[in-house]
Amino acid sequence: MKRDFLAIADYSSEEIQDLLDLAVTLKKEHQAGGNKPYLQGKVLAMIFQKPSLRTRVSFDMAMRHVGGDALYLSPNEIGLGKRESVADIARVLEGYVDAIMARVFDHEHVCELARWANVPVINGLSDYNHPCQAMADALTIYEKFGSLKGLNVSFVGDGNNVAVSLMHVSAKLGANFSIASPKGYELPENAVQIAKDIASKTGSKLTFVNDIHEAVKGAHVIYTDTWVSMGQEEEKALREKAFDGYQVNDQLLTEADPDVIVMHCLPAHRGQEITDEVADGPHSMLFPQAHNRLHAQKAILVRLFGKG
Numbered sequence: 001m002k003r004d005f006l007a008i009a010d011y012s013s014e015e016i017q018d019l020l021d022l023a024v025t026l027k028k029e030h031q032a033g034g035n036k037p038y039l040q041g042k043v044l045a046m047i048f049q050k051p052s053l054r055t056r057v058s059f060d061m062a063m064r065h066v067g068g069d070a071l072y073l074s075p076n077e078i079g080l081g082k083r084e085s086v087a088d089i090a091r092v093l094e095g096y097v098d099a100i101m102a103r104v105f106d107h108e109h110v111c112e113l114a115r116w117a118n119v120p121v122i123n124g125l126s127d128y129n130h131p132c133q134a135m136a137d138a139l140t141i142y143e144k145f146g147s148l149k150g151l152n153v154s155f156v157g158d159g160n161n162v163a164v165s166l167m168h169v170s171a172k173l174g175a176n177f178s179i180a181s182p183k184g185y186e187l188p189e190n191a192v193q194i195a196k197d198i199a200s201k202t203g204s205k206l207t208f209v210n211d212i213h214e215a216v217k218g219a220h221v222i223y224t225d226t227w228v229s230m231g232q233e234e235e236k237a238l239r240e241k242a243f244d245g246y247q248v249n250d251q252l253l254t255e256a257d258p259d260v261i262v263m264h265c266l267p268a269h270r271g272q273e274i275t276d277e278v279a280d281g282p283h284s285m286l287f288p289q290a291h292n293r294l295h296a297q298k299a300i301l302v303r304l305f306g307k308g
């Protein structure tokens with residue numbers, strides 16, 4: 001049966017660890033001169049309803065590195081759910097390509113694509129979650145600390161798509177997860193419930209607060225993201241007011257573990273959720289983390305295509 005990659009919660013802790021180990025192997029192989037052509041002749045269709053730098057380029061390059069190819073379908077091109085139904089698009093594309101990656105607004109749309117297409121579907125970000133980002137983040141933390149078990153991962157800011165997947169991957173791998181969000185911008189209740197269920201099996205501790213100082217105490221990882229996600233542009237003024245003070249700066253880092261690493265999925269809004277000093281400072285993992293998208297996603301692609 002075909003498998004999709006729609007959410008961290010759909011994968012067991014062992015499967016996630018296996019993907020991370022494969023990512024490490026594929027990264028080393030690539031750095032030692034190039035990957036084997038695991039996906040020779042295979043083509044990934046990439047559907048985008050929103051802009052992208054990292055997701056678009058890293059998926060495209062990941063496919064090229066393993067002998068495959070990718071084709072980009074822009075927001076206006078196919079009109080997902082507008083020009084044509086999601087179900088029809090899925091059933092047309094499955095006859096042309098070997099897998100589909102989609103970046104959507106409505107999470108249900110990527111799930112619907114997966115239900116209708118008989119080829120693997122990968123979630124390249126929805127309004128609900130961002131599982132490929134979380135795999136690259138987990139890979140980055142794994143490389144730095146050797147294990148996520150017992151680490152303190154702290155998120156400062158919006159309970160958004162990136163926070164949901166980071167919480168789930170942390171819980172799956174036994175890291176403690178804390179988040180500080182302003183009132184009214186906390187994580188969705190269903191995502192919290194899923195995390196609690198996972199944490200009850202892995203022993204990770206979950207903390208939900210409004211106070212950023214409480215969230216980052218003893219943190220090994222401090223993570224932040226934009227205050228205004230794609231699709232929320234009309235709320236910009238309101239959000240900038242609500243998130244005032246939810247900033248990762250040098251002062252905040254002094255409250256964390258001395259070896260803390262700072263992460264951000266990017267794009268960053270320097271001077272808002274993160275300062276230049278931190279983004280470009282000695283604790284920053286922003287660019288290694290972005291580069292790890294390539295390796296984490298290559299592992300996902302190779303596993304989904306059933307090779308490697």
Ligand code: CP
Nearest residue numbers: 052053054055265266
């Ligand atoms: N982090 C991330 O997904 O970046 P893009 O929006 O540029 O793909």
Ligand code: NVA
Nearest residue numbers: 160162229230265266
């Ligand atoms: N939360 C951000 C992540 C961008 C990669 C957004 O959805 O716009």
